[in-house]
Amino acid sequence: MLEIRNLHAKVEGREILRGVDLTVNAGEVHSIMGPNGSGKSTLAQVLAGRESYEVTDGEVLFDGKNLLDMDPDERACEGVFMAFQYPVEIPGVNMSYFMKAALNSVRKHRGEPELDAVDFLKLVKERAKIVKIDEKMLQRAVNEGFSGGEKKRNEIFQMAVLEPRLAILDETDSGLDIDALKIVSDGVNELRGPERAMVVITHYQRLLNYIVPDFVHVLVDGRIVKSGGKELALELEESGYASHEQQSRRREAMAL
Amino acid sequence: MIEVADTMDLYLSMFERFEKQRGRGAWLLPIRKAAISRFAELGFPTTADEEWRYTNVGPIAGTAFEPAPEGAFLAGKLRPLLFDGGAAAPRLVFVNGRYTPELSSMGVLPKGVRLMSLREAIDREDETVRTHLARHARHEDQAFTALNTALLDDGAFLEVARGAIVEKPIQIIYVSTRGQTAWMANPRTLIVAGESSQVTVVETYVAAESGVYFNNVVTEIVAMENAVVDHYKVTRESDEAYHIGTLQLDQRRNSNVHSFAGSFGGGLVRHDIHTVLDGEGCDCGLNGLYMVDGTEHVDNHLVVEHAKPHCDSREFFKGILDGKGKGIFSGRIIVRPDAQKTDAKQTNMSLLMSEDAQVESKPQLEIFADDVKCTHGATIGQVNDEAVFYLRSRGLNEEAARGMLVHAFASEVLDRVKIEPLRAQLEELVVERLPQRGLLKRIA
Numbered sequence: 001m002l003e004i005r006n007l008h009a010k011v012e013g014r015e016i017l018r019g020v021d022l023t024v025n026a027g028e029v030h031s032i033m034g035p036n037g038s039g040k041s042t043l044a045q046v047l048a049g050r051e052s053y054e055v056t057d058g059e060v061l062f063d064g065k066n067l068l069d070m071d072p073d074e075r076a077c078e079g080v081f082m083a084f085q086y087p088v089e090i091p092g093v094n095m096s097y098f099m100k101a102a103l104n105s106v107r108k109h110r111g112e113p114e115l116d117a118v119d120f121l122k123l124v125k126e127r128a129k130i131v132k133i134d135e136k137m138l139q140r141a142v143n144e145g146f147s148g149g150e151k152k153r154n155e156i157f158q159m160a161v162l163e164p165r166l167a168i169l170d171e172t173d174s175g176l177d178i179d180a181l182k183i184v185s186d187g188v189n190e191l192r193g194p195e196r197a198m199v200v201i202t203h204y205q206r207l208l209n210y211i212v213p214d215f216v217h218v219l220v221d222g223r224i225v226k227s228g229g230k231e232l233a234l235e236l237e238e239s240g241y242a243s244h245e246q247q248s249r250r251r252e253a254m255a256l
Numbered sequence: 257m258i259e260v261a262d263t264m265d266l267y268l269s270m271f272e273r274f275e276k277q278r279g280r281g282a283w284l285l286p287i288r289k290a291a292i293s294r295f296a297e298l299g300f301p302t303t304a305d306e307e308w309r310y311t312n313v314g315p316i317a318g319t320a321f322e323p324a325p326e327g328a329f330l331a332g333k334l335r336p337l338l339f340d341g342g343a344a345a346p347r348l349v350f351v352n353g354r355y356t357p358e359l360s361s362m363g364v365l366p367k368g369v370r371l372m373s374l375r376e377a378i379d380r381e382d383e384t385v386r387t388h389l390a391r392h393a394r395h396e397d398q399a400f401t402a403l404n405t406a407l408l409d410d411g412a413f414l415e416v417a418r419g420a421i422v423e424k425p426i427q428i429i430y431v432s433t434r435g436q437t438a439w440m441a442n443p444r445t446l447i448v449a450g451e452s453s454q455v456t457v458v459e460t461y462v463a464a465e466s467g468v469y470f471n472n473v474v475t476e477i478v479a480m481e482n483a484v485v486d487h488y489k490v491t492r493e494s495d496e497a498y499h500i501g502t503l504q505l506d507q508r509r510n511s512n513v514h515s516f517a518g519s520f521g522g523g524l525v526r527h528d529i530h531t532v533l534d535g536e537g538c539d540c541g542l543n544g545l546y547m548v549d550g551t552e553h554v555d556n557h558l559v560v561e562h563a564k565p566h567c568d569s570r571e572f573f574k575g576i577l578d579g580k581g582k583g584i585f586s587g588r589i590i591v592r593p594d595a596q597k598t599d600a601k602q603t604n605m606s607l608l609m610s611e612d613a614q615v616e617s618k619p620q621l622e623i624f625a626d627d628v629k630c631t632h633g634a635t636i637g638q639v640n641d642e643a644v645f646y647l648r649s650r651g652l653n654e655e656a657a658r659g660m661l662v663h664a665f666a667s668e669v670l671d672r673v674k675i676e677p678l679r680a681q682l683e684e685l686v687v688e689r690l691p692q693r694g695l696l697k698r699i700a
Contacts, residue, residue: 071654072648073651073652076651081649088645088646093661093663099650101656105653158650
């Protein structure tokens with residue numbers, strides 16, 4: 001479904017991604033772990049189409065199509081979804097108005113009829129339950145005045161409504177207390193399925209107790225330095241990232 | 257363009273002709289005469305005048321406007337402007353400044369409400385009109401007000417008697433049509449709300465089609481003790497038109513006046529709003545939303561004068577500026593020595609949509625009392641790129657995302673419009689002026 005080959009990307013002139021290779025198939029959940037500044041969020045942003053991130057080399061194929069050629073909204077319509085690490089507050093734009101516009105835009109792209117107000121309401125009510133969101137939240141402005149936990153739940157709620165085929169969760173666990181973490185994870189698990197792939201980016205192994213991945217990758221200095229099964233996460237929990245970082249630096253020094 | 261000195265002669269001869277024609281209403285003649293001679297002395301303002309620094313009225317001064325021609329406007333075209341589907345809505349309709357009875361309706365007005373053309377009231381030598389007309393707007397020092405006062409021919413007169421409550425909004429609609437030549441009209445509106453009365457008035461200026469004309473407008477509103485007045489002014493003039501408007505609000509003790517000024521079209525639009533809080537315990541709210549595109553120009557010029565203690569005033573104006581348009585907000589708050597415990601707040605926010613759009617925001621506080629609370633704030637910004645990306649990442653294309661954010665910016669002011677059908681009309685106007693209007697309309 002997703003194929004990343006030798007991806008290099010710059011932010012403000014600094015090279016952050018330095019040759020990422022990753023293949024994700026339908027139905028799989030991949031976790032990307034790594035220390036701060038390793039390029040995890042950059043990878044998520046590049047996949048979502050953030051314009052301030054400049055891809056300098058490599059390619060990304062989504063179902064064989066060149067993802068990097070698409071605008072952010074095209075990617076969303078094609079079925080790529082990113083849960084933001086820092087969801088943006090948008091005063092004056094009502095949640096339900098926004099979600100209806102987004103969903104209908106995606107449906108239109110898929111050649112499905114637009115939902116009318118009644119069907120839309122039915123759908124969001126049902127999906128709101130997945131992350132235990134109060135329906136009243138739908139009448140509030142997007143993320144405005146939401147608590148940290150509410151914002152993250154809102155991201156998963158949007159994913160539940162839009163039903164993407166590839167979901168990238170960018171540090172969806174950061175800053176959550178254990179109750180909120182459970183709610184968010186339960187929501188994510190409910191959305192797992194044979195047709196849907198997920199890339200779960202996290203700094204902490206803790207999340208992976210709740211969302212159990214099929215594969216774990218360690219990202220250090222803009223490259224995936226180790227890949228393995230879910231047991232790799234436990235290993236990292238024990239030993240930390242330090243040895244991987246040292247190894248990466250050594251390799252670099254030798255290359256010079 | 258012709259020489260300004262020649263246009264001055266033109267207005268003087270217009271006045272002379274007009275003076276001969278008008279048979280009745282002789283009582284107004286001394287006021288008209290004083291006004292025309294004051295106008296001749298003042299002349300048109302120039303950008304050297306601080307109050308007109310950002311608005312050059314040279315094109316008005318240099319155009320030989322003819323008196324407004326008769327114009328035709330079909331009732332069917334009026335219907336979308338009317339609330340409650342039309343028929344029963346009380347309204348006065350004017351075409352090119354002339355009262356048009358066949359388009360107007362008194363609807364069902366409660367007892368104690370008098371609504372009629374100003375010309376009729378002047379001819380009848382109406383006592384209220386004699387007491388208030390031209391007693392509030394300042395033709396002594398405002399050239400355009402002087403010109404309007406000298407040449408005023410028709411307009412609207414509304415009086416709400418003491419204690420009367422008018423629940424349905426009253427509409428005053430000034431329609432402008434295209435003429436053979438550039439023309440001018442001097443619409444005049446007088447609203448007198450008696451003690452403890454309540455009334456809502458919506459004044460609309462709308463172009464039937466594109467054309468060059470000049471609406472030189474003056475509205476005087478007197479809110480007597482404890483009266484509640486909600487006033488809305490919506491300008492949707494032709495993009496070749498000039499609209500210079502003065503709204504004079506005189507508030508007596510404990511009165512509550514809220515005004516909304518919406519500018520959605522016009523080549524050159526100026527709103528002068530002058531409020532005098534002339535009694536204790538007044539409450540005054542001035543809201544506005546202005547949108548410019550192309551080479552449109554809107555200048556909002558507010559003066560709030562706190563003359564007595566314990567009055568509150570709130571100014572909240574937002575501008576959306578696109579193309580090569582220019583939007584100006586100038587807000588002056590004057591607190592007289594007597595006006596202790598004044599609470600005045602002013603906010604102006606501008607959203608720049610293009611690189612060539614221009615914005616000016618000028619607050620002025622003149623405080624002569626020592627126990628007051630006065631604040632002002634101005635922000636100028638662009639559509640937030642982070643928010644655009646967030647919306648796009650959910651599947652909205654760029655124009656739809658931007659449109660949604662601009663719409664959100666406008667809603668904060670539009671939410672203060674209390675008449676539901678008017679708010680719907682204005683929402684539509686905002687959306688119509690945005691790119692991707694189709695999509696936004698479907699969602700809404």
